[in-house]
Amino acid sequence: MTKLSLLGKAWDFPAETTALDSRQDVISAVLKNRKINTPEEIRTFFNPSLDDLSSLDLIPDIAAAAQFLLDNLQRKITIYGDYDVDGITGTTLLYNALQKLGVQRLDYYIPHRFSEGYGLNKNAVQKIKDSGTEIILTVDCGISNYEEIKYAKELGLHVIVTDHHIPPVVLPPADFLVNPKLNNQPFSGRNIAGVAVAFKFAEQLFRLRGAAPYSVTSNYLDLVLLGTIADIVPLLEENRILAIHGLRELNRKKRVSLRALIDAAGLSEKDLTSRDIGFAVAPRINAAGRLGASDIAVKLLLENDYARAKQIALELNKQNTERQEIGGKINEQITAEIEKMSAKDTEKVFILASPGWHPGIIGIVAAQIVRQYNRPTVLIAIGENGGRGSIRSLEGLDIFEPLKKCAYLLKDFGGHKEAAGFEIEAERIEEFTAAYRRALNESTIDSNYIPKLQIDAVLPKTQITKTLAEELEKLNPFGQGNQQPVFTTTELAIYDFAKIGGGKHLKFSLTNGIDIIDGVGFGFGDLYPVVQKNQNLEIAFNLSINEWQGREKLQLIIKDLRTRG
Ligand SMILES: [Mn+2]
Numbered sequence: 141m142t143k144l145s146l147l148g149k150a151w152d153f154p155a156e157t158t159a160l161d162s163r164q165d166v167i168s169a170v171l172k173n174r175k176i177n178t179p180e181e182i183r184t185f186f187n188p189s190l191d192d193l194s195s196l197d198l199i200p201d202i203a204a205a206a207q208f209l210l211d212n213l214q215r216k217i218t219i220y221g222d223y224d225v226d227g228i229t230g231t232t233l234l235y236n237a238l239q240k241l242g243v244q245r246l247d248y249y250i251p252h253r254f255s256e257g258y259g260l261n262k263n264a265v266q267k268i269k270d271s272g273t274e275i276i277l278t279v280d281c282g283i284s285n286y287e288e289i290k291y292a293k294e295l296g297l298h299v300i301v302t303d304h305h306i307p308p309v310v311l312p313p314a315d316f317l318v319n320p321k322l323n324n325q326p327f328s329g330r331n332i333a334g335v336a337v338a339f340k341f342a343e344q345l346f347r348l349r350g351a352a353p354y355s356v357t358s359n360y361l362d363l364v365l366l367g368t369i370a371d372i373v374p375l376l377e378e379n380r381i382l383a384i385h386g387l388r389e390l391n392r393k394k395r396v397s398l399r400a401l402i403d404a405a406g407l408s409e410k411d412l413t414s415r416d417i418g419f420a421v422a423p424r425i426n427a428a429g430r431l432g433a434s435d436i437a438v439k440l441l442l443e444n445d446y447a448r449a450k451q452i453a454l455e456l457n458k459q460n461t462e463r464q465e466i467g468g469k470i471n472e473q474i475t476a477e478i479e480k481m482s483a484k485d486t487e488k489v490f491i492l493a494s495p496g497w498h499p500g501i502i503g504i505v506a507a508q509i510v511r512q513y514n515r516p517t518v519l520i521a522i523g524e525n526g527g528r529g530s531i532r533s534l535e536g537l538d539i540f541e542p543l544k545k546c547a548y549l550l551k552d553f554g555g556h557k558e559a560a561g562f563e564i565e566a567e568r569i570e571e572f573t574a575a576y577r578r579a580l581n582e583s584t585i586d587s588n589y590i591p592k593l594q595i596d597a598v599l600p601k602t603q604i605t606k607t608l609a610e611e612l613e614k615l616n617p618f619g620q621g622n623q624q625p626v627f628t629t630t631e632l633a634i635y636d637f638a639k640i641g642g643g644k645h646l647k648f649s650l651t652n653g654i655d656i657i658d659g660v661g662f663g664f665g666d667l668y669p670v671v672q673k674n675q676n677l678e679i680a681f682n683l684s685i686n687e688w689q690g691r692e693k694l695q696l697i698i699k700d701l702r703t704r705g
Pocket of ligand 1: 335
């Protein structure tokens with residue numbers, strides 16, 4: 141029997157363990173868990189240069205597409221993006237680049253999230269053609285739009301696709317396909333975001349014009365960072381290089397529009413981290429699209445006037461707050477419903493549907509429910525045109541394969557292992573609920589799927605220090621593939637604990653027999669009675685530094701608790 145933690149997780153320890161006598165030993169162990177082993181890998185991990193990015197030639201078609209565009213700068217060009225942060229930043233980046241290259245007739249098009257959906261559509265292509273456009277340049281979409289691109293070609297348009305999504309078997313008949321995943325060899329730049337493909341395409345354009353490597357495009361790295369973080373690509377290899385340089389660029393605050401957005405978010409006082417981007421900046425850029433139209437976010441990012449940018453940023457703030465309030469209400473409703481559901485109806489997956497839910501927000505709420513209950517969650521918003529569903533999963537549990545098996549019940553669907561979306565006729569929701577539950581049960585190899593907590597190392601008490609916490613900061617930016625290190629120890633005991641934050645969180649005093657160390661468990665309020673009954677618990681934690689009244693102190697962020705022995 142696997143031993144489960146209080147959060148219902150199995151703790152997963154590294155296969156090999158070495159003695160952790162020094163801080164360096166701990167850092168090495170953490171790096172090893174991330175497969176960073178050789179001196180060169182360690183160098184690029186801590187101190188990456190843009191020269192460490194892979195050669196542009198590894199992306200098929202990139203040079204030919206760039207040359208074609210340079211030969212046709214006098215024609216009208218429309219950039220066709222996507223409504224999420226990756227697409228919005230990618231659109232902005234290419235717009236900046238083409239403007240810099242002197243394109244006079246330049247436009248962009250972002251499809252409406254609900255009335256048009258993801259990718260190209262024929263209506264939009266027709267509108268773009270009617271506006272006098274001769275070249276469509278896509279970003280973060282296009283590789284799956286065979287029919288729409290064929291149609292564009294029939295209308296006499298030239299189409300350059302830049303995209304990072306997995307190419308389908310039959311490729312669209314575009315003039316050029318710029319997608320790192322069309323190179324079948326493994327290379328470090330294969331898993332970059334859509335905005336990073338746009339970045340490389342822009343870099344190719346400027347190099348053909350004789351610019352020194354990254355001399356122009358380094359100004360765009362703030363945009364690359366936002367799309368990279370928001371698209372949740374693994375923050376290792378090239379994405380880490382781009383993110384580190386992107387953070388530097390962002391914190392220079394040279395882009396007026398982002399400065400306005402950061403000010404409006406109340407984050408002007410500090411250097412931003414990848415976390416701030418994930419929690420504060422990206423959601424604001426996304427807010428408009430979630431509620432409907434994303435054009436306003438591109439308009440913001442292209443704005444050079446601070447006052448006007450601030451105005452749009454405040455509008456996005458408002459939409460983000462609105463988005464949170466709507467999400468909060470849906471969450472409350474779902475939580476109440478789950479409490480009433482029978483064990484059979486909550487087994488392995490939650491599937492809930494309701495009219496009146498906002499289809500742009502259920503994805504976020506589903507992710508919250510997954511975190512609250514450690515269970516994959518399907519939410520379906522029922523509207524006039526049927527149901528729109530969002531599925532979110534736990535790390536490592538594939539919810540997409542079972543969705544494919546239910547394709548016959550769906551109008552449309554897409555996604556990947558851990559997140560997916562679909563459209564369905566309202567009448568078929570009941571049938572889908574049963575079919576999906578069955579498919580999930582069958583496809584999950586371990587039918588008793590247990591979520592895991594990856595532990596980096598078991599620390600001796602001598603290593604649980606503020607200095608180590610400071611050194612670990614150098615592993616930033618944390619994210620997918622490079623999580624903030626999680627440790628356990630057998631040498632700290634719970635000395636005291638209390639509810640804080642209106643009962644939502646727990647504050648711990650931990651002791652090694654000599655010192656007292658602070659710990660905090662965010663969202664652990666519900667565990668109060670359990671901890672009260674048994675304080676003989678082992679903790680899993682991040683090391684962090686808490687600044688309070690000008691003094692810095694070590695604080696453990698408790699990730700999980702389990703019974704000892
Ligand atoms: Mn993308």
